[in-house]
Amino acid sequence: xxKSTHQKIPLPEGWTEHKAPxxxxxxxxxxxxQSTYTRPVAAPAPVAPVPPPATPAQSFLQYQAVxxxxxxxxxxxxxxxxxxxxxxxxGFRGGRGGHDRSRDSRPQPTDKPISRHAIPDNENWFLVHTxxxxxxxxxxxxxxxYWRIPDKLKDGILALDQQRIKEKAEALAAPKEAANVPQxxxxxxxxxAEAPPANAEGAEESSEYEEVEVTDDEGEDEENPPKRQRTDxxxxxxxxxxxxxxxxxxxxxxxQEYGLDPGEYGDETMEGWEDGQEGMEMTEADSNALFKDxxxxxxxxxxxPWEKLVEEGKLVDDLRYTALTSMKARKxxxxxxxxxxxxxxxxxxxxxxxxxxxxxxxAFLQKHATPKLYWPEFKRKYxxxxxxxDTAMADKDREKFYRDHINRLKLPQSTLKTDLSALLKSQPxxxxxxxxxxxxxxxxxxxxxRFISLPLGIRDDLVEDYISTLPPPxxxxxxxxTEEQMKQRQDRERRQKAxxxxxxxxxxxxxxxxxxxxxGKGRLRExxxxxxxxxxxxxxxxxxHLMEVDGA
Amino acid sequence: MPAxxxxxxxxxxxxxxxxxxxxxxxxxxKMKDAENAPTTNVPRHQVHxxxxxxxxxxxxxxxxxxxxxxxxxxxxxxxxxxNNYADKMLIAKWKKxxxxxxxxxxxxxxxxxxxxxxxxxxxxxxxxxxxxAIECVSCGCRGCASSD
Numbered sequence: 001x002x003k004s005t006h007q008k009i010p011l012p013e014g015w016t017e018h019k020a021p022x023x024x025x026x027x028x029x030x031x032x033x034q035s036t037y038t039r040p041v042a043a044p045a046p047v048a049p050v051p052p053p054a055t056p057a058q059s060f061l062q063y064q065a066v067x068x069x070x071x072x073x074x075x076x077x078x079x080x081x082x083x084x085x086x087x088x089x090x091g092f093r094g095g096r097g098g099h100d101r102s103r104d105s106r107p108q109p110t111d112k113p114i115s116r117h118a119i120p121d122n123e124n125w126f127l128v129h130t131x132x133x134x135x136x137x138x139x140x141x142x143x144x145x146y147w148r149i150p151d152k153l154k155d156g157i158l159a160l161d162q163q164r165i166k167e168k169a170e171a172l173a174a175p176k177e178a179a180n181v182p183q184x185x186x187x188x189x190x191x192x193a194e195a196p197p198a199n200a201e202g203a204e205e206s207s208e209y210e211e212v213e214v215t216d217d218e219g220e221d222e223e224n225p226p227k228r229q230r231t232d233x234x235x236x237x238x239x240x241x242x243x244x245x246x247x248x249x250x251x252x253x254x255x256q257e258y259g260l261d262p263g264e265y266g267d268e269t270m271e272g273w274e275d276g277q278e279g280m281e282m283t284e285a286d287s288n289a290l291f292k293d294x295x296x297x298x299x300x301x302x303x304x305p306w307e308k309l310v311e312e313g314k315l316v317d318d319l320r321y322t323a324l325t326s327m328k329a330r331k332x333x334x335x336x337x338x339x340x341x342x343x344x345x346x347x348x349x350x351x352x353x354x355x356x357x358x359x360x361x362x363a364f365l366q367k368h369a370t371p372k373l374y375w376p377e378f379k380r381k382y383x384x385x386x387x388x389x390d391t392a393m394a395d396k397d398r399e400k401f402y403r404d405h406i407n408r409l410k411l412p413q414s415t416l417k418t419d420l421s422a423l424l425k426s427q428p429x430x431x432x433x434x435x436x437x438x439x440x441x442x443x444x445x446x447x448x449x450r451f452i453s454l455p456l457g458i459r460d461d462l463v464e465d466y467i468s469t470l471p472p473p474x475x476x477x478x479x480x481x482t483e484e485q486m487k488q489r490q491d492r493e494r495r496q497k498a499x500x501x502x503x504x505x506x507x508x509x510x511x512x513x514x515x516x517x518x519x520g521k522g523r524l525r526e527x528x529x530x531x532x533x534x535x536x537x538x539x540x541x542x543x544x545h546l547m548e549v550d551g552a
Numbered sequence: 553m554p555a556x557x558x559x560x561x562x563x564x565x566x567x568x569x570x571x572x573x574x575x576x577x578x579x580x581x582k583m584k585d586a587e588n589a590p591t592t593n594v595p596r597h598q599v600h601x602x603x604x605x606x607x608x609x610x611x612x613x614x615x616x617x618x619x620x621x622x623x624x625x626x627x628x629x630x631x632x633x634x635n636n637y638a639d640k641m642l643i644a645k646w647k648k649x650x651x652x653x654x655x656x657x658x659x660x661x662x663x664x665x666x667x668x669x670x671x672x673x674x675x676x677x678x679x680x681x682x683x684x685a686i687e688c689v690s691c692g693c694r695g696c697a698s699s700d
Contacts, residue, residue: 303571303623305613308578335620342623391564 015040119156127157282498287323290495291330292337294320302341306331323499357392358401358447364388365405366452375399401449408453417462419450424466433473438464554635566628572617576637579610597689604656604691607639614638615646653700655693676700 011017014031028035111130116138119125124141137153138145149157298314315321324330364387369378379398382388388398408416423445424432431442438460445451454462586602614637618629633640645651645660654660659671673688676697680686687694 301571301574302621303617304575305609305616307609308575338623339621342621346623394564 012040117160119153120159122153122156125153127160282502286495286498288333290320290323290499291333293492294318295334295337302338306334319503320499356443356447357390359443361387361393361398361401362447362449362452365402369402369405371406371409375402378402404449405452408449416453420454420459420462421466423448423450424463429471430474432470434467434470435473436467438467566625566631568624568628572624579606582606598692601692608655611638611642615643650698652698653696655696656691658690659688659693
């Protein structure tokens with residue numbers, strides 16, 4: 001189709017078409033002895049008084065106003081799955097000098113979107129028609145395009161097609177003149193503006209010739225600058241025009257939909273934010289408390305030196321480590337924390353009853369002591385056991401207990417039983433009562449030598465029997481501190497949340513920065529490529545240049 | 553380091569020693585490593601630096617536990633000093649104004665120097681010429697003036 005339209009335009013006078021041995025078509029001018037691969041066109045007849053060509057900036061603006069259809073902004077380049085570059089539009093050439101497109105290879109039929117229709121019943125979805133008659137759907141909300149049309153859009157597109165067919169039929173039925181007159185009137189101003197750059201390009205146009213409009217209906221082919229006009233025509237049925245403001249607005253709306261604060265999706269300066277939109281604020285006390293929480297959670301020994309903590313490097317991976325910014329501040333907080341912690345520990349120890357070292361030792365004796373071993377033998381045999389090495393108990397005491405225990409083992413069982421019951425009876429009701437578990441007997445019993453004399457099974461039966469005969473414990477009540485603990489926990493949660501908020505905010509900012517950077521880089525790369533293209537003078541380019549000189 | 557005594561004659565350390573036992577063990581291991589490290593290729597005056605430094609750290613640790621954090625009892629503190637876990641003389645200096653950060657006792661021995669002055673590390677940073685990085689000869693200290 002491309003080629004067929006191509007062939008229609010007749011060669012200018014003096015030019016003949018030939019086939020090279022390689023199969024390429026080339027053109028030869030017998031009068032000037034010029035030959036070229038690109039199809040020459042007749043130098044346009046000078047048009048009667050026309051306004052001078054608009055400045056590049058002006059023409060750009062003009063085209064932009066016409067263009068309008070794809071969404072504006074950064075995603076512009078990715079518009080349309082075909083990967084169409086907007087910079088390559090012919091209309092820009094008047095201003096930029098026609099180096100826009102790399103034409104070293106055989107010109108590809110470049111595709112570009114030409115019209116867009118909102119799909120009924122589907123918000124944010126648009127059906128886009130391209131220059132080559134293909135079509136795809138575009139989601140403005142996600143800013144993505146798909147060649148494959150999703151199933152849910154099928155109905156809407158069907159309706160759209162029917163409507164279009166109907167309109168076409170109506171247009172055909174109506175007298176041609178009536179339809180054309182208003183259209184022509186509307187086109188007049190733009191056509192006038194279009195003319196100068198098109199003419200000025202003149203000879204250059206010949207090299208660009210190959211990108212010919214491919215259209216659905218033949219009728220429009222004769223019209224002079226078909227491209228412009230078509231876009232112009234399509235402009236009215238575009239539902240929305242996007243510009244920077246719209247994008248910003250959309251972004252803001254999307255942000256609100258997701259429940260984000262302006263600070264979180266960026267695009268606005270920090271000053272513009274309202275209070276509290278940056279998440280909860282963190283006071284110094286909060287960050288100190290966070291660091292202390294961290295120390296608590298990692299079970300740091302408050303007695304250890306700071307250097308050890310730093311060397312181990314366990315804390316570094318935690319998020320809360322960053323709550324404080326400098327090592328000095330961390331050390332200060334750590335000092336404070338360890339002081340508090342040590343005080344706390346000491347109070348705790350003072351409160352809890354001293355653990356009797358005799359209890360584990362006696363249990364150990366019950367398990368291992370036999371009349372067969374003398375004390376030195378026993379000691380040597382078990383010298384590695386922690387019960388035997390415990391510094392809280394003197395060796396002398398150990399020996400004494402061992403000897404006593406061995407002596408008692410030799411006594412008759414009835415004596416041992418009466419001794420045990422006497423021991424149990426001596427306990428006050430608050431210590432030993434019906435609710436006492438056999439595994440949690442009071443330390444006064446456990447630390448007594450009479451308790452371990454009997455074999456385990458017999459002893460436990462006796463103790464359980466005795467406990468079951470006892471009355472329930474006397475009433476007592478102490479419910480305190482629970483409220484305080486609750487408050488502490490809440491405080492802690494709040495601090496955690498504040499830190500997370502801050503972190504999230506920072507991540508968002510970073511992402512935005514990166515995005516900006518990438519965008520800037522993309523722009524730079526594009527410009528570089530343009531410059532490169534401009535610098536790159538191929539054979540063809542030289543010829544074009546020569547032809548331009550000839551034409552002048 | 554404490555002298556090794558026979559187990560039967562050894563008296564149990566005062567209460568609270570178990571809290572700091574591990575850290576002291578780390579220090580003593582470090583000290584052993586430093587003592588056994590080869591000294592080939594080390595300048596002669598630098599050979600003892602790590603020993604001084606570890607000794608300083610351990611003394612500082614005990615000092616802070618007792619005087620700043622109040623984490624150990626007087627009994628335990630004295631026991632530690634008696635058993636040479638910390639340098640008693642150095643701690644005595646730290647209690648004096650102007651000597652709060654003193655690195656080692658040798659650095660304030662004016663009689664040992666040619667001009668009867670203290671070590672370079674005792675000079676406050678503010679009075680030094682800029683960009684003058686120092687490591688004192690006796691213990692490798694980089695500056696221990698109280699104002700730093």
